[in-house]
Amino acid sequence: MTSAAVASARVPAAAFAVVLGGVSAALHLGKLPPAVPALQASLGIDLVEAGFLLSLVQVASMSLGLMAGLAADTIGLRRSMLTGLLVLTVASLLGGAVGAGLLGGAFAVQWLLGLRALEGIGFLLAVMPGPGLIRALTPPGADKAALGVWGAYMPLGVALALLFGPALIAWGGWADWWWTLSAVSATAALWLWLAVPADAFRAGAAGGMAGGWPSRLRATIGARAPWMIALTFAVYSAQWMAVIGFLPAIYAGAGVPAGWSAVLTAMAAAMNIIGNVAGGRWLQRGVAPERLLHWGFLAMALGGFAAFAQMGQGADALGLPPALRYAAVCVFSLCGGMVPATLFLLGVRLAPGPSTVSTTVGLMQQASSLGQFLAPPAVAWVALRAGGWHWTWTATLACSLAGMALALRLGKIRPSAEVG
Secondary structure: OOHHHHHHOOOOHHHHHHHHHHHHHHHHHHOOHHHHHHHHHHHOOOHHHHHHHHHHHHHHHHHHHHHHHHHHHHHOHHHHHHHHHHHHHHHHHHHHHHHOOOOOHHHHHHHHHHHHHHHHHHHHHHHOOHHHHHHHHOOOOOHHHHHHHHOOHHHHHHHHHHHHHHHHHHHHOHHHHHHHHHHHHHHHHHHHHHHOOOOOOOOOOOOOOOOOHHHHHHHHHOOHHHHHHHHHHHHHHHHHHHHHHHHHHHHHHOOOOHHHHHHHHHHHHHHHHHHHHHHHHHHHOOOOHHHHHHHHHHHHHHHHHHHHOOEOOHHHOEOOOHHHHHHHHHHHHHHHOHHHHHHHHHHHHOOOOHHHHHHHHHHHHHHHHHHHHHHHHHHHHHHHHHOOOOOHHHHHHHHHHHHHHHHHHHHOOOHHHOOO
16 A cells, blocks of 8 residues: 555544444453452452452453354444443443442442443443444555554553542542443443444345354354464463563562552553554555564563563572563563554454454454463462562463464465455
8 A cells, every 4th residue: 555545544533433432341341450459448358259350351251252243243233332332331330339338238249240240241242343343434445554543442441440540449439430431431332323323334234144143153163264363362462461460469579669550550551552553554554464463472572581581589680670671561562562453454354254253353352361361370370389470471482482373374364265
């Protein structure tokens, strides 16, 4: 594509409404970690219950991602996203009522657990249709940049939650934090309803498969490309979540004040946004997807090594100074952002048909959640056995090597497998 064509390709406002919907859904994923101390103080929950609250969304994605994507392709993409945002709005509104003592009573913890599971379903319905909707709403030449912006929805939502959650909870309590995010989701749903045409993309509108959802399901799980994209997403998200998720614990062990720890972690997570947007721009300018995947995974391997590797322990340990280690974590997150931007594009391109895009994205989400669920305990086990975090780089290296091997195979899939 020429530079003039790139410059003329603009992402429409309707596509940004879809991205806002994804960000507002991701806020609900990131809203709980800042609230755990307040939940423990007000409801007396223990660490096990807090762990269940944290993991319920991932469990929902692990078990229902493919089905949610299939549902989105069946009922229509706009309708699915609106439904998901409304579910998040109502669940967070009721969660705030539990926090204010208006609902739940002696069963407040059980109510929160049930509402958290409901939020997991709402999250899936809201984000599965995103790539398909953006592809339908953007003109030729702008879809790659728009999908790069979409790939940033998760780190942007999590970073905003980490930044603003502690201040809002300290000011008004965790109930107000829940209600604020309920209002955000309602606003996102309203903008989506106004900006995205009802018939922007409907299941079966173009290239629909005869036989309904069973045919779409068989086509997706029977094709090679969706599985390879999903596995690549899994090895990316596993290492990113393991590193970013444990940064507060690493900083606490190093004596960093809690306030600075939250800011540094949010900044490192936000670096991923830049990588997503840059990846979309490079794809738009004609850089091969497999090349971007290799660049992203190589940078994550090198960044993980620089951030964690050291010789010896204690005062005599040899490694990079703390400032350079943090810079390496930021490089790890920033360059890694090219990976999801590329994979969302490939998920749209290499889905078995236009009516299976959300089903393919659902499989990607399911694999991603499995990686995020399994990797942090594995990395924590390595750190426990090693007596520190200095062997964490081996986990990021293993994931990156697997990602590069998968990228090689994805690069060999013929263009005839594309859907558009």
